[in-house]
Amino acid sequence: MVLSxxxxxxxxxxIGRVSPGEIDYAGFKLDKDATVHIEGAGASFEKWGKKLAxxxxxxxxxxxxxxxxxxxxxxxxxxxxxxxxxxxxxIELKKGSYEIYFTGMYDNSYTKYQVxxxxxxxxEVMRAIADDNEQxxxxxxxxxxxxxxxxxxxxxxxxxxxxxxxxxxxVSIVRTGDDEIETRNFSLIKETKLYVYCQGEKDGRRMYDxxxxxxxxxxxxxxxxxxxxxDRAGGGRKNFLAFQELNLPAGDYEVQYITxxxxxxxxxxxxxxxxxQMWGITIWSDNEDKKNxxxxxxxxxxxxxxTRVGDNEFESQGFxxxxxxxxxxxxxxxxxxxxxxxxxxxxxANTREEIWMFTRSRSEPAGGAAKNRKxxxxxxxKKGKYIAYFASxxxxxxRDWNxxxxxxQKMWGLSLWAVTEKDKAYFKLFNEEELNDKNVIAEITxxxxxxxxxxxxxxxxxxxxxxxxxxxxxxxxxxxxGWIKNMDTGKIIxxxxxxxxxxxxxxxKNRMFNNYIILPKGNYRLYFESxxxxxxxxxxxxxxxxxxxxxxxxxxx
Numbered sequence: 160m161v162l163s164x165x166x167x168x169x170x171x172x173x174i175g176r177v178s179p180g181e182i183d184y185a186g187f188k189l190d191k192d193a194t195v196h197i198e199g200a201g202a203s204f205e206k207w208g209k210k211l212a213x214x215x216x217x218x219x220x221x222x223x224x225x226x227x228x229x230x231x232x233x234x235x236x237x238x239x240x241x242x243x244x245x246x247x248x249x250i251e252l253k254k255g256s257y258e259i260y261f262t263g264m265y266d267n268s269y270t271k272y273q274v275x276x277x278x279x280x281x282x283e284v285m286r287a288i289a290d291d292n293e294q295x296x297x298x299x300x301x302x303x304x305x306x307x308x309x310x311x312x313x314x315x316x317x318x319x320x321x322x323x324x325x326x327x328x329x330v331s332i333v334r335t336g337d338d339e340i341e342t343r344n345f346s347l348i349k350e351t352k353l354y355v356y357c358q359g360e361k362d363g364r365r366m367y368d369x370x371x372x373x374x375x376x377x378x379x380x381x382x383x384x385x386x387x388x389x390d391r392a393g394g395g396r397k398n399f400l401a402f403q404e405l406n407l408p409a410g411d412y413e414v415q416y417i418t419x420x421x422x423x424x425x426x427x428x429x430x431x432x433x434x435x436q437m438w439g440i441t442i443w444s445d446n447e448d449k450k451n452x453x454x455x456x457x458x459x460x461x462x463x464x465x466t467r468v469g470d471n472e473f474e475s476q477g478f479x480x481x482x483x484x485x486x487x488x489x490x491x492x493x494x495x496x497x498x499x500x501x502x503x504x505x506x507x508a509n510t511r512e513e514i515w516m517f518t519r520s521r522s523e524p525a526g527g528a529a530k531n532r533k534x535x536x537x538x539x540x541k542k543g544k545y546i547a548y549f550a551s552x553x554x555x556x557x558r559d560w561n562x563x564x565x566x567x568q569k570m571w572g573l574s575l576w577a578v579t580e581k582d583k584a585y586f587k588l589f590n591e592e593e594l595n596d597k598n599v600i601a602e603i604t605x606x607x608x609x610x611x612x613x614x615x616x617x618x619x620x621x622x623x624x625x626x627x628x629x630x631x632x633x634x635x636x637x638x639x640x641g642w643i644k645n646m647d648t649g650k651i652i653x654x655x656x657x658x659x660x661x662x663x664x665x666x667x668k669n670r671m672f673n674n675y676i677i678l679p680k681g682n683y684r685l686y687f688e689s690x691x692x693x694x695x696x697x698x699x700x701x702x703x704x705x706x707x708x709x710x711x712x713x714x715x716x
Contacts (some may be wrong), residue, residue, distance in 0.1 A: 172314050175199065175261040180213065180426045182435055184260045186317030191254050193311055199304035201229055202263075205516045213263040213302035218434055220256035220320035223356075225393060225433045229304070230403065239646065243301060249524045258317045264430045265668035266395075321436050329353065329452050332416040333439040335368070337427035340568065341439075343417045344375065344456040352452040357380060357401045357440040358392050358432055360422055366526065367397075367524040368418040370440035371566050375459045378489050378535055378570070395429030397422070411456045416440050417566070430607030435572060451561040459576070461489075462586040465503065465549040466572035467557045472550070473706060474572065477508055477589040479544045484585055487537050487576040490517045491565050493555055495530045501551040503573030504704060508544035508594055509714075511627050511673050512703075516572075526566030530555070533565065537578060546591055549573040550704065602688040603708035605695045608638065611688045616713070623678050628711040629703050631693050632657040632670040639694060641679075641687040652678070655711070659691070664704030668693070671703065687711045 169684045174183040187195075201215040216228035245604055323330035330343045359368040372382040382405055392398040416439050425439045432438065444452060450703035465474040480486075502517040517534060525533035527694040549572045555561045557571040565571065577583045601616040635657045642654040655672050663671035687710050693699045695709045703709065 162551075170309065170312055170314070171305060171307045172259060173303065173305045174259060174507060175215070176300045177213075177261065177302075177490075178265050178299055179263045179265065180428060180467075182260055182262045182427070182431055184258060184317045184436075185256045186256065186315040186319065187306065187308065188256045188313045188315065189254050189308065190311035190313075192252070193254075193308055193310045194249050194251055194323055195306055196244070196247075196249050196314065197304065197306050199225075199261075199300050200243060200245050201233070201304075202243045203241060210266040210428075211263065212266055213261075213299065214435065215258055215261040215304040215543075217259050217306075219253075219542055220258055223434045223437060226252065226257070228433075228562050235606065236265045238517075246581055253608070254311075256320045259304070259436065260431075261302075262427070263299050263302060264394075266430055266529050302462075318368070318436070318505045320437065328441050328443040330414045330440065330442040332370070332414070333377065333437055333441060334424045335416055335418050335439040336367040336421045337418055337420050337647055339418045339423075340414070343414045343506055344412065344454075345414070345442075346411045346453040346456045347407055347451055349451050349455060350406060351444055351448050353407060354436070355401070355403050355405050356444050358434065358438050359399060359416075360395050360419070361389065362395050365563065366566075367563070368416075368423060368438070370414060370416040370466070372405075372442075373413045373415070373457070373567070375413050377487070378567075378576070380566075381405075381407060382409055382410070392409050392434030392519075394431045395422075395427075397429065398432040400432070411459070414440060414442065415567070417564075417568070419563070421708070443591050461574035461576050462583060463547050463573075463575035463588070465547060465709050466570050466574050468501065468549055468551050468572040470551060470556045471553050472556075474549045475546055475591055475707070477544065477591045477594055478575070479540050479587040479589060480540055481585045481587065482542050483538050483540070485539050485578045487578055488515065488534060488573070489570060490522075490534045490573045490578065491525050491551075491567060492517055492522075492532060492549075492571050492572075493530050493552075494519045494522065494532045499532075500530075500701075500703075501556060503547065503549040505547050506705075507544055509548050509598065510625065511714075514540070514545060527563035528560075528565075529557075530562065531565035533567075544589070544594065547573055547575060550702070550706070552701070587672075598714045600713040600715060601683075601685040601713040602710070603641070603707050604684060606687055606689050607691060608694045608697060610694075613684070614685045616685065618678055618680050618683065621677065623675055623677055623716050625675050625714040625716060626653065626672060626711070627708065627714060628655045628660075628672045628687075629663050629705060629709050630655060630660070630670050630711075631668050632660065633668045633692070637670070638668075639687075639689040639709075640686070644684045644686065646682040646684050665701035665706075666693075666698075666703075668700065669703035671705075685711060685713060 172185045174185050177183050214229040217226050219226050329345050332341045357370050389399045389401050392400040463476050490503045505515040520533035522534045525531040601614040603612045628641045640655045642651050645652050653714045660670035660672045663669035
């Protein structure tokens with residue numbers, strides 16, 4: 160984007176001379192209805208089936224509506240790919256503030272061609288030099304537009320009106336560039352009618368530059384909703400705008416605007432929208448309702464936070480509920496087919512039994528790529544101790560996406576939230592390692608390749624114990640497995656087998672045993688043995704869910 164410095168006097172504006180993808184602009188104010196004079200040089204080229212146009216237009220600063228466009232006026236006369244042309248006209252305008260723009264850009268109304276970055280642009284310039292020296296359309300300094308007026312005409316930079324409007328709005332995120340994530344919060348003390356105006360980039364149902372409004376307490380999306388309509392914003396097909404009246408109850412809200420790596424206020428790769436400075440989102444209310452709006456927003460933080468998870472990470476957090484209660488779970492992860500790749504789950508800390516799991520059937524689209532999935536639900540948990548987990552694979556994670564990211568990127572992972580403010584008092588966090596130390600009788604975990612380990616333990620009375628083992632098995636046989644030997648009798652009294660175990664998550668060969676057995680008083684030896692592949696930190700397939708406990712442990716009931 161280029162802010163014109165070419166205004167020669169208060170009565171004349173001179174803009175243009177841009178490279179493809181850039182916009183030059185300025186503004187002017189009319190103190191009364193008046194005639195303004197427009198002239199300049201435009202262009203329309205067609206090469207290799209691609210159309211490139213240099214053109215200008217004017218919008219009303221208050222209504223943000225298009226009032227004049229060189230494309231509209233001269234489309235049938237000049238815009239047929241035949242090269243440069245001069246234009247001159249007078250138009251009548253009402254008293255008010257206006258903005259004038261000039262750009263050079265490819266027209267994707269006719270082709271899917273796009274200039275995505277500087278490299279593409281250089282390639283096009285070189286082709287033009289090689290193919291056509293008589294019509295070198297890369298000489299963009301030839302194309303410009305001037306606008307002049309007489310009494311009551313005052314030129315300006317073209318930013319003033321929008322800047323003042325932004326100051327008076329509840330939220331204004333405009334002139335957004337590439338790869339931006341902008342966040343603003345606001346609070347409503349009572350139900351209020353808001354006006355939402357958003358411009359962005361979309362292709363079919365896929366959003367690339369767009370905004371969302373969340374309820375901060377529930378993290379539920381309140382806009383866009385099923386009443387939101389998307390209209391053309393002018394220029395390229397993928398430019399859209401949404402304008403909607405939105406009634407929101409008292410509460411605290413977050414607005415996010417996210418852009419991808421191309422086609423934005425920084426630089427356009429197809430024809431820009433009619434109102435390029437408004438690329439973003441603006442929210443305002445009626446003057447009489449401004450008293451309902453506050454910037455004193457409550458801080459809502461999760462009681463368990465396993466978010467912003469990167470590649471190949473395994474996160475966990477123990478928590479205790481001192482009474483039965485409802486808990487909100489928000490989990491955003493990756494599910495390409497049926498089994499999840501980046502996912503969270505919750506287990507009972509004492510029994511190691513799964514309480515909650517992130518699955519395709521439980522989740523819904525999280526925006527962006529189809530594999531982004533989200534769960535936002537409230538579940539009931541009994542008083543007790545639990546452990547929350549989140550595991551990721553080696554690709555597509557926070558700040559390292561290999562496809563379109565989800566809308567709420569920073570929430571990638573698992574988080575737990577108190578449903579009411581007073582419920583926070585009934586949450587207590589603990590270290591999983593410390594809990595295990597108290598309950599473990601014997602343990603061999605985090606087992607690597609080609610290991611045969613044992614641990615001795617003594618029971619001074621008959622005891623009901625839990626055996627928790629994770630190993631590797633396939634087609635009825637076990638390759639990484641454990642067993643218990645009574646050292647007084649020399650007999651093996653328990654062994655992990657394929658038939659007594661179950662799937663442990665991840666690859667189907669990951670097996671788990673988690674159940675109680677009765678051990679008489681005596682001396683015992685706990686064993687675990689692994690083969691030469693697929694073990695802790697050296698997996699040759701998807702790891703089990705509870706990879707940190709790969710091996711075997713005996714726990715007190």
